[in-house]
Amino acid sequence: MDTRPIGVFDSGMGGLTAVRQMIRMLPGEDIVYFGDTGRVPYGGRSVETIVRYARQDVAFLRSFDLKAIVIACGTVSTTALDVIIEENHIPILGVVEPAARAAAEATKNGRIGVVGTKATIRTGAYEASIRKLLPEVYLTAKACPLLVPLVEEGRFKRGDFVSERIVEEYLSPVKAQGVDTLVLGCTHYPLLREIISDFMGTGVTLIDTGEQAARAIAALLTERDQLNDRTRNGERRYYASDSAEDFAATASLYLGSNIAGSVERIDIELYLNKAWRSTKARPVE
């Protein structure tokens, strides 16, 4: 047992879909969440900017004494995971590896689709990770840049004509490839699950990256004997780089529960690659 909290971060609110699963599976764990709502979205930005922002996010989280960090952001997991692992000496989990494993296990016909932000799809990280496990797999990937803004506008419910139309437009070429498994490579996308599932059909398994990351951290902590007792009442603290009120107001959509009063605003720009400096003593780029 190790009562230190698990740190979780995302570019904004999407990572809360992972926290929701973690709370369900690991109710005894303390969680510190940071959502970079002052700079969201990351998905269309350059690699250099994403790496820089990720370093700052980790530097903030490491102002707490953590037992592990979950990168609950598809964009950061595909773009900056190696850098973050190299620079930090605690276990770091991204969403790619667990989702790739689940997809490889789920597929029956060996045809898997991947959707995510522009930055995520540009890296090809999900595909590379799946191919390692399943060398003969057929893969097709599609960037879906408008899905995050649509989710953030609350337009994810069945019957939203625009979201249904956009999902159809993005997913038609993926569906046409006959995939039986689709990786939702962005933690915002589980909110669109019904619309995506309606379009893809019941024969297609949707892989929820947040859920898989929660399973992976549960396995890791079990293996290291760091898991808290399930009867312990885990505490959760939420931090955002924009308004705490706005964060609390929207969080329940992703989290399924109300967190008013437990959100605090921080100034992420004060965390200038701090973790990196302290572990490496190299000048800031």
Place this chain on the structure above:
Amino acid sequence: MDTRPIGVFDSGMGGLTAVRQMIRMLPGEDIVYFGDTGRVPYGGRSVETIVRYARQDVAFLRSFDLKAIVIACGTVSTTALDVIIEENHIPILGVVEPAARAAAEATKNGRIGVVGTKATIRTGAYEASIRKLLPEVYLTAKACPLLVPLVEEGRFKRGDFVSERIVEEYLSPVKAQGVDTLVLGCTHYPLLREIISDFMGTGVTLIDTGEQAARAIAALLTERDQLNDRTRNGERRYYASDSAEDFAATASLYLGSNIAGSVERIDIELYLNKAWRSTKARPVE
């Protein structure tokens, strides 16, 4: 004549629609443009964050010796203009006042609509400014949060079904009020002019905030005898907080001309409310 450059900034690329008009009207002027592409969009963020970002943007621009600054961003102009004017002792022009004047002059039936980002509409700044000029005016305003992502995805051409549908959804209540003038209160929106005009009908005058800001800066410089000769070949320099290549690649959409090679990337987070500190010597909030 005053050959110092004019500084122009926006949350991202949208302000280039104002620069385009400035180049057309004031070919002899040097222009320094900053687009905060590393933190775009501003329109959904809190007032506090918008003010903070705007101060940093101005602090960067003021590292040049400028004769004036144009805030080519509807969100900053409606949210942070007063703060920026108070803290800087050079002429600062936003997009609100010039657009309000143009709208007040254009309307025949005294019914005016305003569209913009969430932050812009929340302030009511366009409405207040129009009402000062035209106390009896009937005003109706509508936030259109998805228009910026759609424009940034290049989906602004006639025939884009999703953009046409979203424009229809946002503008139906505005059209139903019988306005004869519509203020496009965000510098991204002129790219959607055809779709918006098709929906609103030819009887409705669209007010392009970038164009009106360019007219206003021309008038101001003429009045202060600071205008450069039209035969002078004005230089333009562009700065962005994310990738210079990405900026150059998209800029031509907004600007109508190619600027590859004249874009530089800067680190906006190094400009921590600098202008404010230096003029006021108060601690940074």
